[in-house]
Amino acid sequence: MAKKALTIREKTIFDGIFTKYFLKFMFTVWFKIAGWKLSKTAPEGAGVAIAAPHTSNWDFFYALGAAILQDVKIYFSVKDSLCRVPVLGTWMMYLGAIPIDRSAKGVGQVEQIKNFINSQKLNRVFFLFTPEGTRGLVPKWKSGFYHVAQGCDLPIFLAKVDYLSKETGVFHTFKLTDNKDTDIKAIQASYESVQGKFPLMQFPAYTGRMPKISEAEAKIIKAMYTFKGVATKVEITAKAKLGELSTNMLDFLVDKGLLEKSINADKGVEPRYQLTFAGRGCFLHLSPSV
DSSP states (O other): OOOOOOOOOSSOGGGSHIIIIIIHHHHHHHHHHHTOEEOSOOOSSEEEEEEEOOOSTHHHHHHHHHHHHTTOEEEEEEEHHHHTSTTHHHHHHHHTEEEEOOSTTSOOHHHHHHHHHHHSOOSSEEEEEOTTOSSSOOSSOOOHHHHHHHHHTOOEEEEEEETTTTEEEEEEEEOOOSOHHHHHHHHHHHHTTOOOSSGGGOSSOOOOSOOOOOHHHHHHHHHHHHHTSOEEHHHHHHHHTOSOOOHHHHHHHHHTTSEEEEOOSSTTOOOEEEEOHHHHHHHHHHOSBO
């Protein structure tokens, strides 16, 4: 007898009165006592959320707390076989498990999510992925989250659990471009300044906090991101809507590794600037979306 296909459950723990009142109250008290705070307001609609760095089981509880406090509904991928285990499987589905059957007859992850999105009126629904795939140190990220976002035409919500600033939640809504490698490198660069519970176990490696920059310098970073390439001092000044832009300000951003400067050998040709990947990562923290 063929097994009945499992699909994403519409009603989960996030829809119940228990979560709406009891868990929200508990997490409010816990965050206040522990000194934790939420990131910017959670984005609306559906998206693929990545949570990094992932170095401790505590990451899940802080991420869950942020979701519950901001009325976010979370779904996560689990092997189909686990969802069929009596009691455990029912509980996992109630928590928001997406049952993944990798057999030839199984419904794929992208197809399940697309079907679910098309059948629902979604408001703050996150399909959660941990790109490191484990709490241990890894040499690279798994790119499944990117393929799901691409296949479902969804943005990527960048979420963090930062143990230094004690901040958790989504800090940027990333819209995919036509360059996967560049997208992932920029996203990873934004996580280099997020400290996990065990910094030596995170990937990409923790490089320290982002350098403190002024409001004018932040405008430069935002302007440079829109150029998608190189720009002169005059072009940056106009785009950033700065009345005056000193070379020293640009040199400061170059020294901090956020900008690169290229000088043409020909006399009279202005130097050109472009964002480094660190600069792109900085931008993702400065702006909730592009």
